[in-house]
Amino acid sequence: MAEKQHLYLVDGSAYIFRAYHRLPPLTDPEGTPVGAVYGYTTMLWKLAEDLDKAEGPTHLGVILDKSSHSFRNDIFPEYKANRPPPPEDLVPQFPLIRDATRAFSLECIEEQGLEADDLIASYARAAAAQNWDVTIVSSDKDLMQLIGEGSESIGKIDMLDTMKNQRISIPEVAEKFGVAPELVGDVLALMGDSVDNIPGIYGVGPKTATKLIQEHGSLTAALDSAADMKKSKLKERLLEHRADAELSRILVTLKEDCDLPVPIESFKLDGVPPEPLATFLTKHGFTSLLRRLDTGSGSPERTTNLNPAKAITAGVAGTEKGNRQASPEMTPIDRSAYECVQDRETLDRWISKCFAARVIAVDTETSALDAMQADLVGISLATGPNEACYIPLAHGGSDMFTEKPKQIDREEALEALRPLLASDAVLKIGQNIKYDLNVLARYNTPISPIDDTMIISFDLDAGRGEAGIGGGHGMDELSVRHLGHSPLSFKDVCGTGKKQIPFGEVPLDRATEYAAEDADVTWRLHSLLKPRLPIEGGTKVYERVDRPLVPVVAQMERHGIKVDRAQLSRLSEEFATTMGTLETQIHEDAGQEFSIGSPKQLGEILFDKLGYKGGRKGKSGQYSTDLTMLEKLAEQGAGIATRVLEWRQLAKLKSTYTDALQAAINPNTGRVHTSYSLVGAQTGRLSSTDPNLQNIPIRTEIGRQIREAFVADEGNVLLAADYSQIELRLAAHMADVPSLKEAFEQGEDIHSRTAREMYGEVNRETRAQAKTINFAILYGISRWGLAGRLGVEADEAQAMIDRYFERFPGIQRYIAETLETVRERGYSETLFGRKTWFPRINSKNQAERQGSERAAINAPIQGTCADIIKRAMVRMMPALDTAGLGHVRMLLQVHDELVFELPEGDVEAATSIIRNVMAKAAEPAVKLDVPLGIEIGSGTSWGAAH
DNA sequence: GATGTCACG
């Protein structure tokens, strides 16, 4: 009897309410809602898994509420009377909680007339009395009354909030209530509880209640003192409502001496037997958990880098000779096992197989990379390791002398596949499934519901790549990292360069190996990565933000945006003419012809031949000729520098925009379709490629003409809505800076406010400096960096930084705390729980470390901003739809801006919906202390909409 | 394929 017993009491009823509100509305294969049950199951899993850990349970029991009526209703009929009924799709989940508990072979206690809290109190006291430690798994404030340090003969009682992964003991109670646990009931009796309909003292809230109990030491003393208080509202209320407080004290008192329905010893946790757990997990489609149960963890050497969650191993008896068998996802890839589907019968067999599997991987093969133009060449499906097929649909045909291979007619095959791809009962996994969504959308074949291994990987591991190992989320990389397997590469089957052939020309045996392997690998990756989400805290951001965003962004890409080709062409010509003139002059200045676009040649001309002052830079030994350098030379009177700068600007605009955008117009739609990456930026921002529509010029007059070329379709206008100063607003909230928050609440100019705080005076110069400093703060600051930007000495810059921190101490605290947690945990987190990893934060290399530190300061702010606009995007079309504005098209996202296309007559109605969705996008998950300002404009072009 | 430059938030 050496080791101390530790009883965990799970407040099951309270948990599922919270799980319901914090997890996605999942349904099982039979259509029963199971989101909350899933959350509950993973929580039990995690607790049971801690069996051998120091703080882990030796005994575990679940306590539930039997019914809504308890002895408290006999005392006070209105008790809990104004609780709204539970949500419709939560009701069927209550009985499943009992099923889940029994599936874990755990005791599940409930008693008529008693609330779960009373049973928990009684078990906790009984266990502590025999010197067991007790942990109550709940965050219910009423239960905080029970917390205690324990003594030599009495066990310790604490609480565990599994949602926040937080232990609650005396210091946490003191922080919340300002008093010791024994006095929590007195505080609660004064403040009351509107949810439970406990009256308390009318007009007394948590602050006043705490103060009264702190001052007087008990409820009775506080109430007695009222008579001697000087005249005040509070005095009146205490006197008038004394009876309410006394009634409340009774209601909040936990009954600690209930008869225990089963003895405490029966909570003994002895590992979880595989049955009936496996049956339960199967029935409700919790396949990812099921696989973990079957197999134990994967080979450690293949997964060390990413530390996947340890699988539950307790009670997995029956594996031969005690050896763990390899996980199914680790079964060696066998390409010869894949099937090529060339006739209808085989296809139908695979479709049935997919319906039965319920979780399948899908991959499309196409003739090109552009989802908006590529032809569909084939589809591959996987239902499990080495269970995969390829369905060729458009192979052969480029060579009129050889016969096309046998394959099912494309439209016939799609017709057969549509019910499967659209079925709610079958989850379709893809690696970058947005691509497949867009290709198949052009064949009238929607896919839903979906999962995306690339995005799951990103939500778990963004930023996690070590130097040289690679931290990307592409399939080949993920496959090597997690499966220890290099899939056939596209090059292997299609060749490269001039010899490259389109996928449709690849012989079917080879195409099957490649395509089916991709689906197989995707399926395996999903089974490894998806279970990590709930365990590592990634579910919220994946389910609530990134997964629902996929179809939204896909639709935006398909919409595209119209550009005025003639306008772009005019600009191209104009730029070319001016560049020609400049080129001649520059060559004259230089006394020779040279390639102006070559920094190497330019540097040699400027510094060697013409003898201007300037230094070498970097290990390449090249002269620097960038903007700041050329501006310095221009100040010295170098006319050539001015002309080179102008030439460069035009060259940039022409090559990157006016020429490239014309080439990017899709011949079928006449519009430009960008491709957004949801995993492109470590912070959670989107990025835009082919073409990049997130860096269209706006800052200079000449560049702005390019924005004029982005236009609305006839009869429509473009509407641009952007968050104003959102990053500074979030910084004010997250760092808790009262003066900045106040400035935003009052709609003040934030840079002027900063200038006033720092210099006591607002003029053009101080405002400009304040603006620079404000941004410097968001990016992590160094005295040299700031000095360079402001053109002052480093000492002076340091003085400004000191002054800033003095005026806004919250900012300094935020930076210190952020860095501390990142150093400790390895990642930063946004307000919505998105993680970004910083593996180099503790590097011995100073430059590397400081770079990570600056990025880590910025990531929570930039990332929270990204989360907010993503949430707005997810909600936007449903909101517009409800308002009868379903025809409004959302076209572009530029980090803090959304661009829409709509009939001119709808601008007013749409403006109010869009503003509302954007302004409230953080809610209800996060309540910001600052308002989110939205600026909206419209016009026939993007330029005019600003 | 690396490097330098510059467009955006």
Place this chain on the structure above:
DNA sequence: GACGTACGTGACATCA
């Protein structure tokens, strides 16, 4: 004492 000097991106031209 040197390092390299603001966060996050993508595209293009040049050159090895």
